[in-house]
Amino acid sequence: MTVQDSRCAPGELGRDPAANENLAVSGDPAVADRAALATPFELTDLSRRRNAPGRRAGLRRVRWLLRGLVPAALLIAWQWSTSAGLVPPTTLASPKSVFEAARDLIADGELQTALRVSTGRALAGLVIGAGIGVAAGLVAGLWKLGEELVDSTLQMLRTVPFIALIPLFVVWFGIGDTPKIVLIAVACVFPVYLNTFAGVRGVDRRLIEVGRVFGLSRTRMITRLVLPNALPSVLVGIRYAMGISLLALVAAEQINASSGLGALVMNASNQIRTDIVIVGVVVYALLGLLVDLVVRLLERLLLPWRPTIVKS
Amino acid sequence: MTTPAGTTPAPAQPAVVMRDVGKAFAARRILDDFALTIARGEFVALLGRSGSGKTTLLRILAELDTVDEGTVLAPRNRSVVFQEPRLIPSERVWRNVLLGLPRRESTLARAQEALAEVNLADHARAWPHTLSGGEAQRVALARALVHRPDLLLLDEPFAALDALTRLRTQALVHELWHRHRPAVLLVTHDVDEALRLADRVVVLTDGKVGLDLRVDLPRPREGTGSRFGDLRSQLLAELGVARPSSPA
Ligand SMILES: Nc1ncnc2c1ncn2[C@@H]1O[C@H](COP(=O)(O)OP(=O)(O)O)[C@@H](O)[C@H]1O
Ligand SMILES: [Mg+2]
Numbered sequence A: 001m002t003v004q005d006s007r008c009a010p011g012e013l014g015r016d017p018a019a020n021e022n023l024a025v026s027g028d029p030a031v032a033d034r035a036a037l038a039t040p041f042e043l044t045d046l047s048r049r050r051n052a053p054g055r056r057a058g059l060r061r062v063r064w065l066l067r068g069l070v071p072a073a074l075l076i077a078w079q080w081s082t083s084a085g086l087v088p089p090t091t092l093a094s095p096k097s098v099f100e101a102a103r104d105l106i107a108d109g110e111l112q113t114a115l116r117v118s119t120g121r122a123l124a125g126l127v128i129g130a131g132i133g134v135a136a137g138l139v140a141g142l143w144k145l146g147e148e149l150v151d152s153t154l155q156m157l158r159t160v161p162f163i164a165l166i167p168l169f170v171v172w173f174g175i176g177d178t179p180k181i182v183l184i185a186v187a188c189v190f191p192v193y194l195n196t197f198a199g200v201r202g203v204d205r206r207l208i209e210v211g212r213v214f215g216l217s218r219t220r221m222i223t224r225l226v227l228p229n230a231l232p233s234v235l236v237g238i239r240y241a242m243g244i245s246l247l248a249l250v251a252a253e254q255i256n257a258s259s260g261l262g263a264l265v266m267n268a269s270n271q272i273r274t275d276i277v278i279v280g281v282v283v284y285a286l287l288g289l290l291v292d293l294v295v296r297l298l299e300r301l302l303l304p305w306r307p308t309i310v311k312s
Numbered sequence B: 001m002t003t004p005a006g007t008t009p010a011p012a013q014p015a016v017v018m019r020d021v022g023k024a025f026a027a028r029r030i031l032d033d034f035a036l037t038i039a040r041g042e043f044v045a046l047l048g049r050s051g052s053g054k055t056t057l058l059r060i061l062a063e064l065d066t067v068d069e070g071t072v073l074a075p076r077n078r079s080v081v082f083q084e085p086r087l088i089p090s091e092r093v094w095r096n097v098l099l100g101l102p103r104r105e106s107t108l109a110r111a112q113e114a115l116a117e118v119n120l121a122d123h124a125r126a127w128p129h130t131l132s133g134g135e136a137q138r139v140a141l142a143r144a145l146v147h148r149p150d151l152l153l154l155d156e157p158f159a160a161l162d163a164l165t166r167l168r169t170q171a172l173v174h175e176l177w178h179r180h181r182p183a184v185l186l187v188t189h190d191v192d193e194a195l196r197l198a199d200r201v202v203v204l205t206d207g208k209v210g211l212d213l214r215v216d217l218p219r220p221r222e223g224t225g226s227r228f229g230d231l232r233s234q235l236l237a238e239l240g241v242a243r244p245s246s247p248a
Helices: A017-025 A029-038 A053-083 A095-107 A110-142 A144-158 A162-173 A177-201 A205-213 A218-255 A261-270 A274-302 B054-061 B093-097 B108-117 B133-145 B163-180 B191-197 B226-238
Strands: B014-025 B028-039 B043-048 B069-073 B078-081 B151-155 B183-187 B200-205 B208-214
Touching: A053 A095, A095 A110, A095 A274, A110 A144, A110 A177, A110 A218, A110 A261, A110 A274, A144 A177, A162 A177, A162 A218, A177 A218, A205 A218, A205 B078, A218 A261, A218 A274, A261 A274, B014 B054, B014 B183, B028 B054, B028 B183, B028 B208, B043 B054, B043 B191, B054 B151, B054 B183, B078 B133, B093 B108, B093 B133, B108 B133, B133 B163, B163 B183, B163 B191, B183 B191, B191 B226, B200 B226, B208 B226
Parallel strands: B043 B183, B043 B200, B078 B151, B151 B183
Antiparallel strands: B014 B028, B014 B069, B200 B208
């Protein structure tokens, strides 16, 4: 059947068993046919709406313009209001002076140094925290005893907002890099732990049965079935952790810092240099963007078997 | 035990022996005083209504389920093909095929040899998600056969395939059985499929063997002829499908 009754949803055709039975049972097929054909209906032209490639491409080009429209307008309003003197520079520096501040900071190497110090802290905390999270997730996911020991403990600790720990860490570790790295690590443990645990536990039971049928040892089951299955979930955890490490970095650096991005921003804030403060905020945002790119790259490299990632 | 006419006595060298087997899930008895013997190299098809316990029986023989009572003997070297391919998504096709083989036998050449038997030699390096349903099921078949099993357990392996692919895969299973001669237990709900492939068709009814038919037809079978129709009618009657005898 090529003509579709427009009042009938796709897939519904011929579903009605009663209708089919009527057709099949009715003694004289001609009578049934005539009765069915007597009810009039109109045909809808389904080919009227076409998938015009040219229009689509045009829309795509325009879409970027449309998306940039509001941000551009905001930028212009910002520049105009600050240069016209409506907003004093101590409240909000103009885009132009922000740009110039960034240029100066880069020129004398101050920004690069701060960036190196700060990303070093974030990375160190992330690696330590994610490492602990993966290890704890595996222990709790693979062994019942491990779950009893680890899971409830971590679930309990998870309820503590990590920023509340800053004063304690200052007492314990002083005001150098250590309290900051520890804080970032602590913040990173939980998302990685939770996702690793879920990934290990979420392995398809049917695949485990295949492993049993073909006589895989427990070690091989773990390395060939469980861990690869958990990996996507672990990466989701690490993605969260990366974002959180940045958050923890900002929080830790604003309390006390003699070096790094946070120190740069706080000093500028004390001197009411909003241009430098905004440069700092923009750099934090760019770091967040970078984190996203890195995670996507990691997924592409580590999960080549996933249909959503490979497009071929 | 009732032994309908046409069944040969238990052979000297069995591949599967099940005696007095009982199995229940929460008060519902799935197998009740069940007995079945499969000879070495024999191709047995197991029919039964949906929910009659066919999969349970197969899982018992695969050591994935346990019995409540009775005796079950089966060779150590068994392979299973499930209704779904169940390939490991994170490993390429050839690694999937070698699953469970000892390390020294796990070579690409060995996998390719097994894949060639199911006409998939050039898919060795593909990821499972790039395969069609029929291809994936053939990989599962290669994975099962690479172990040279003495008992091959097939749980409705063709059920999810389109009609054309199903016919071709059935022919392939027949050919591979003929070449390697494992004992086969094919679980199916398709009477014609059972009659085309099997030496013997067993119907599982109320936890027991309700009918045990020897298919004394020459191979390859076309699925036509009066004897075929006669066997089909007997099986359909046992399965409770009332059907007026058609003038086939
Ligand atoms: N693990 C289980 N727990 C409880 N009931 C089960 C389980 N596995 C199977 N059953 C029940 O046993 C019966 C037989 O199932 P199954 O062997 O899968 O039937 P078939 O393969 O013949 O369709 C069904 O009623 C099913 O609900
Ligand atoms: Mg079943």
